[in-house]
Amino acid sequence: MVTIKEVADYAGVAISTVSKVLNDYPNVSENTKKKVRQAIDELHYVPNTIAAALSSKQFARVALIVNLNTQTQAIDEITMQYLSGALNKAREKNIEVVTIFYSMLEGMTMDEIVRYFQSQSIFGIIIFGLSKDDKVFHELLAKELFKSVAVDAPFVSKSTSSVWVDNKKAQYDVAKKAVLDGNSHRILYIAGKKNGYVTEYRLEGIRELAQEKELDLQIFYGEFSELKAREIVLEHGKEADLIVCASDLMAIGAMNACIDIDIFRPVCGFDGITLMGYVGKQMLTVRQDFYAVAQAAVEEVFLLLSGEKGRSRILEHKLVKLYYQDIIC
Amino acid sequence: MVTIKEVADYAGVAISTVSKVLNDYPNVSENTKKKVRQAIDELHYVPNTIAAALSSKQFARVALIVNLNTQTQAIDEITMQYLSGALNKAREKNIEVVTIFYSMLEGMTMDEIVRYFQSQSIFGIIIFGLSKDDKVFHELLAKELFKSVAVDAPFVSKSTSSVWVDNKKAQYDVAKKAVLDGNSHRILYIAGKKNGYVTEYRLEGIRELAQEKELDLQIFYGEFSELKAREIVLEHGKEADLIVCASDLMAIGAMNACIDIDIFRPVCGFDGITLMGYVGKQMLTVRQDFYAVAQAAVEEVFLLLSGEKGRSRILEHKLVKLYYQDIIC
């Protein structure tokens, strides 16, 4: 491995000079710059990030905490979009990102997680799909030991931002369209997980609509499970003339249930996953741009992290961004 | 941040002593061990991996090069399985893994990739789904600058291993079952990507079967595309009495084509992705265990990497493992 010292010797300059041209510092004459560059080239020198990190202390990695949907594997698509969005943006911003599945942290206490992260030089966290029930992670964020960004969860503090789509509006919009299309009045709403943040915002959306249009609204929790949604429709589908679901996967379950009991009800979904193209049915849904959301999240940690270095930025404690793209059939 | 020095002072010992108990060195009295452990505990000391790495040079990360199936998003499932298998095993083996998408390396020359990896302290590579056409990566492996493991590609050398399922046998087995079930004689085989390694092995499997059973075999390349498969069936489906596809996604395309031209042909797939559960049709397929394959790949780089440290291991240049689980309907 070629070191900076060898480059310096080869070019006939001091180590620090090499370091300066490497890091684009001012106060280096064009001439020596050339020499150094040439030496770097000829020796195939590659700077060692580890050493640079240790020395400069400018090093920061961020943990990307995602879900592996073991129960509902079919929608790995969402996680994958998150991952690729985040990784690409991270590369662009030149920050290191390590992806971590919830399952890897399962059973660890907060302290253990903290230590694990610290030993890995992790200073930032991006957490996807946090739920109110995740005690440990709430403590973690509350401690403010890490600069964190919660995606789709309204967790904000001095060191925590949040990035999300306006779930309430999205749910309102798509359901409204469905209601108008079918001139429906009795709505069966299949919500997500109790205590899930998105779940509640979407509920607000549908409730507002129901009130506005004076609809008859029945609500059940489907836990984002296709099967649960199916069961709910089997039991209550007949009583409604429109079924609105808080996720596409549940919408699929709902549709199949309709077929099974031989009724037709328009179904409305949420997410816009590609899987929908394969079930051979059409429905109204909200297409979310998970890729963009993840990108925004990375930008946000980046800001939080650099704020630390004294760049003095006014933290926007509540970053609400609208990333739902459109309503599709 | 608590450093090793503070711990040493606190415990009233030397830095090196602390280091020794941290790394389980011999020749430290139980008594001082206790003292040190206690100090570590009370100070909440967390060793700094970066510094340790720099100092010991034992540091190695491996790049996980995967595909983001932008065209066929529905089968992110496979990539996801790869990722989780690899990440989990990596954690277990205590090696660092960074995931990299092909797309991030696109357009880079081999030299640029080498530099990028080296600057990141990457010494190992696991590459999924290499194809014969990936010139750059072939050069990369050939240079033997990194310890690498190719998944589903028969690339072996002093520093390269390969992990894969026996595609030939799997294709043979599943197709045989399909042939016997339907007493079929005229097979339409939709292969994968020309020049893909798996594609060719699967072709060998079907060819062997055709010869053995004296079947009439027609072959087309579907490029792993649902659409292509569909077109092929539209054009040639009628001439066959069994359609065998080299992937589930193509099988879906084939099935839909059959419906469109109103013929019935048994279709046989490959992979066993969950998506199949959603298309509302049943078929024979091979279920692969991508998770296990990825785990095996990580174990393999681990061995390669530690061989480097002089543990003197005899490299098995060809590691063929059978990870296809079963044939399902």
Added chain:
DNA sequence: CTGTTAGCGCGTTCAA
């Protein structure tokens, strides 16, 4: 504009 020097936090000889 360039070079000298002192660390960053830790692993590892080698004396003691």
Added chain:
DNA sequence: TTGAACGCGCTAACAG
């Protein structure tokens, strides 16, 4: 059995 001291490769004052 312990500890002082050196060095990993690099950055960042500080002098010159």
